[in-house]
Every structure is written in structure tokens, then in C-alpha cells.
Amino acid sequence: MSVTNTAVTAQVAGTIPDGPCGDDDCGIRDVLDRLGDRWTVLVIVELSRGVRRFRELERAIPGISQRMLTLTTKRLCRDGMVERIAYPTIPPQVEYRLTETGQSLAAAISALADWSREHKDHIADARRHWDAEHGD
């Protein structure tokens, strides 16, 4: 009865604003729906290292299929994160590069990657503990 109505909102000061995030997700979901799939982040990371051709991306990202690479780059182009430059040569040559917006996204991803590196051991430990207690 104590926590129900008078919400304790002082936990993470200034982290997630209340205003625009009221009921919806302030658009985070749009971004995470992209970042959440298996390949988008890897493509962005690879492109953050420089311009890449289709085949270069494919080789740089082990396990990706042509289909998924096509879909991923296409979606990133659609969202304005990646620019696609096709040279009408034979054989065809297509270059992909991050736009400015794409580069700023890469920076944001990098921040999340930093967080991952800092906490991955802690997470692994937590999982082991949990699995040990709940799996016996």
C-alpha cells in the first residue's frame, strides 16, 4: 500500500525523463527494432571502419547470408544511415558508407559496446549464479 500510489521516482536521478516517455517509448523502440536484429549492428560497426563493398561486408561479417546483407543494407539506406553508391561497371561495383547520421549512430552504439565490455563479466557471473541456484 505504500508504494502503490506514491511512486518512488528518485532512483536514477535524471536518467529517463518522465515527460515525453509517459506511455509510449519515445521512439527508442524504432531504433532498437533495427539494432535488435542479428546483423544491423555488425554492419554498422564494419562500415564505421570505412567504405566497404558488398563482398567486403559479406566477408567481414562471418555467417551473414547475401539475403540478410541485402536486407540489412537496404533498411539502413532507407533510414538514412547508409549511403549506397553504385558504379555502372562490369562487373558491377557498389560501395556502402555511413552517412553523418549513421556515424552518430555508430558512436551511440560504441557507447553501448563500452558498457557491454565493462559489464560482461559481471553479467556472466550473475548468470552462473542464477543457473546454479535455479537449475539444481
Next chain:
Amino acid sequence: MSVTNTAVTAQVAGTIPDGPCGDDDCGIRDVLDRLGDRWTVLVIVELSRGVRRFRELERAIPGISQRMLTLTTKRLCRDGMVERIAYPTIPPQVEYRLTETGQSLAAAISALADWSREHKDHIADARRHWDAEHGD
């Protein structure tokens, strides 16, 4: 033949380190596999506002099913992001709160949310342009 071997790696200076990210994903995928699903981020955001009971979370996150709330909180507990405190009362009462690690994740998410807000209009524009050109 010019871009093939001598990779141009100076695009986003100091954004994604080359070292530990060589072939694999430096653990970003572990995190994004969680964050990528429909509900995890919303649960974290809600918990960043304070301690919540199961029903409170359910009501605060429109559209989530009991099943997904259970699964999401359980996974977050397993990863050490959320602490679950069950009071053996009748009816039962269970509280969820972010751990310190969970709070730092909330901060990282907040950074991504900031990025989303800053660029969502730009993305929407890019999509409209793309759809207009490629859908005629």
C-alpha cells in the same frame, strides 16, 4: 582494386576500436539480444523510475502479457540487472528493482533514447524519401 586491400579506416576516428572487435562482436550482441526484444527496454525504463510490483509493471507497460513480463523480468534477474524481492504474504507480493548494474544499463539506454529523439525526425524524413523514390 584500390579499396580492396588498403582499407580506409579513418572515417569515424576513435569510435569503434579495432583491437578486441576483430571478427566477433565484443559482446555487444549479448546485450542487444536482450535489448532487442519488444519489452526489455520498456521494463528497464519503468523500473528506472522506482520499485515496482508485478501488476504495476503490467499496467505501466500497455500491451505486455503476463507471460512476457514474467519472461522479461526473469531474464533481467538472471543477468543481474533486476532484483526480485518476494514477500511471503497472502496474496503474494513481489517487488522488482534495478540493481546497480541495471541502473548503469538504464543510463546507457537513456543515451540511446536521447539519440533517438534527436534523430527520429531525420529518420522519418529519410524513410519518406526512400519510399517515395522506390515505391512508384
Next chain:
DNA sequence: CGGAATCCAGCTAGATACTG
């Protein structure tokens, strides 16, 4: 209230084959 168990639809993504 706070789940667990079961069943099922839809989408994602992998494999494969074909094309300009």
C-alpha cells in the same frame, strides 16, 4: 497476486537457386 504450462500464429532469417 504472481506466476507456470500449453498451444499456436507470424515473422525472421537461413539455404538454395537464379539473374543482370
Next chain:
DNA sequence: CAGTATCTAGCTGGATTCCG
């Protein structure tokens, strides 16, 4: 090389029902 097309398996998540 850089895709497109098709077919399909598997997983995610929704709805429902039942339990302590």
C-alpha cells in the same frame, strides 16, 4: 559482383488456462 526470388524451419511472442 551484387543482388532477387522462393521456400521453409525455428524462434518470439500472444492468448488462454490453471495453480499456490
